[in-house]
Amino acid sequence: xxxxxxxxxxxxxxxxxxxxxxxxxxxxxxxxxxxxxxxxxxxxxxxxxxxxxxxxxxxxxxxxxxxxxxxxxxxxxxxxxxxxxxxxxxxxxxxxx
Numbered sequence: 001x002x003x004x005x006x007x008x009x010x011x012x013x014x015x016x017x018x019x020x021x022x023x024x025x026x027x028x029x030x031x032x033x034x035x036x037x038x039x040x041x042x043x044x045x046x047x048x049x050x051x052x053x054x055x056x057x058x059x060x061x062x063x064x065x066x067x068x069x070x071x072x073x074x075x076x077x078x079x080x081x082x083x084x085x086x087x088x089x090x091x092x093x094x095x096x097x
Contacts, residue, residue, distance in 0.1 A: 006095055010088045017084035020055075021077055027052035028073050055080075 027048040035041050052073075059072040059079070 003095060006091055009091050013084050013087050013091070017080055020051075021080060023048060024052045024056065024073055024077055024080075027056075 030045055030048055056073050056076045059075045060070070063072050063075060
């Protein structure tokens with residue numbers, strides 16, 4: 001692979017991990033704050049539920065319940081960032097050299 005292809009892939013992995021992290025954080029914050037019903041806030045909330053809940057749900061099933069404290073979003077964010085760093089390192093290893 002050429003350097004520009006590898007750079008593009010690494011940039012995609014970085015961007016995807018940060019955007020998905022922002023979606024998870026927005027999902028967490030929206031679950032804490034109850035806003036009055038509005039069509040647009042309902043659509044945003046539905047989008048956040050549909051995109052973040054399946055990934056965080058994986059960790060919710062694995063982690064034991066700790067009373068009212070749910071650590072699964074935090075673990076999901078950490079795994080996402082670590083996975084992105086590992087994937088970027090693997091892609092960097094394909095540079096010709």
